[in-house]
Amino acid sequence: MPELPEVEITCRGLAKVLIRKKITNVTTRRSGLRIPFPADLSKNMHGTRVRSVTRRGKYICINLSNGYVLVIHLGMSGRIIIADRHYEPKLHDHFIISFSRYQKIILNDPRRFGLVTILKSDELEYREFFRNIGLEPLSDKFTPDLLRSKLKNKKIAIKLALLDQKVVSGIGNIYACEALFRAGISPKRESSAISYKLLSKLVNSIKLVLTEAIEAGGSTIRDFVHPDGKLGYFAMKWQVYGREGEPCLCNHQKNIVIKKIVQSGRSTFFCPICQR
DNA sequence: CACTCTCCCTGAAAGC
DNA sequence: TGCTTTCAGGGAGAGT
CATH class of the missing domain: 1.10.8.50 (Helicase, Ruva Protein; domain 3)
Incomplete structure (x- = not known):
């Protein structure tokens, strides 16, 4: 059950392999997790590049060069697997992103308490989404x-x-x-x-x-x-x-x-x- | 508003 | 041994 440290480690691992890579394909293998996958998810991701990977609470934020942020929450049982082009989808693989240089990431979540959505980083949407999220405990502001x-x-x-x-x-x-x-x-x-x-x-x-x-x-x-x-x-x-x-x-x-x-x-x- | 409870879901482990 | 039941929990929303 991923909490802040596990999410942080996941973000660092993702940043290491994804930064500057181009998204070449987006696959969803069911209609959604805790909430439906957005209808325009693939459209807003395709062809863009990963600018950075950040974390807000337990949320993973994959910041894209087109100004969108892919937001992933791992819920109870979610994990992100980093793989190559030879990876074959397995049970509970719900969301797969393919990148340039044959890199793939796979969101696997048996219990499906996780969440995937996409937001515009520079607009109200982003602020609104994280409106109720409290202070980061590792920030200097947490006193x-x-x-x-x-x-x-x-x-x-x-x-x-x-x-x-x-x-x-x-x-x-x-x-x-x-x-x-x-x-x-x-x-x-x-x-x-x-x-x-x-x-x-x-x-x-x-x-x-x-x-x-x-x-x-x-x-x-x-x-x-x-x-x-x-x-x-x-x-x-x-x-x-x-x-x-x-x-x-x-x-x-x-x-x-x-x-x-x-x-x-x-x-x-x-x-x-x-x-x- | 403040707080508690229920639900979603699957797999591991415990119980019978 | 094998089937059934219980438990695990993040967060939304209903209920008190």
Whole structure:
């Protein structure tokens, strides 16, 4: 389940092979994913070149030389495979772009929670599309003061606030759990009731955990595959995520184990002793 | 407005 | 062993 680091790694991988390449063919193999593929998708892509590949939250933005931006969200199970002209489409390959020099990229997404659309980069469309997307957690603008202002009056649990893409963009279930563990904050804490000092700690933890994951090459669970097609099995070790019943890594001598709870239908893993 | 719940979907894993 | 059930979750939209 790609979160910010996985999307970032995917973008870097795409940039490496696609920049300046010309789009020679666009194929859709079904009518759409979470939303239909735009009718003019192929028309607006064909013959243009890739200017850059950027990321906004969990969205991949492939910026084209004709002023359009191809926007891809990987959803739960999406992956982008980089291949050559010999690649044969496989099950759940929904969207294929062919480039000059026989390069191809394939969007494979078994669960189809992903999204593909195309926007004009210089117009309201683009701004409108990302209107509700919060601040980038790795930007210098993401500070304790900013987070405090976002959480002011919020009664929801801090874990749920971190998952809210309007509060901060790019954090999913795994990194929300991991960041809270590192900051020593209970996922159940009311968002607005957390001290400035702890919010500072949380901001640092978020930046740290995301940065480490990017450096680890995009951490992986189950179905994330690097853009070059290799599995990312050098993934970071989660300290709490998926470790229900296992000992807390902070406290070996006592019999403290990681607990799992459900918050708004999402699993949360945490240490009831280390996180207050 | 603030918040929770449901739905979409498939494959892996657990349960029987 | 093999079939059935459960679970995983991002984000939109309905419901409270």
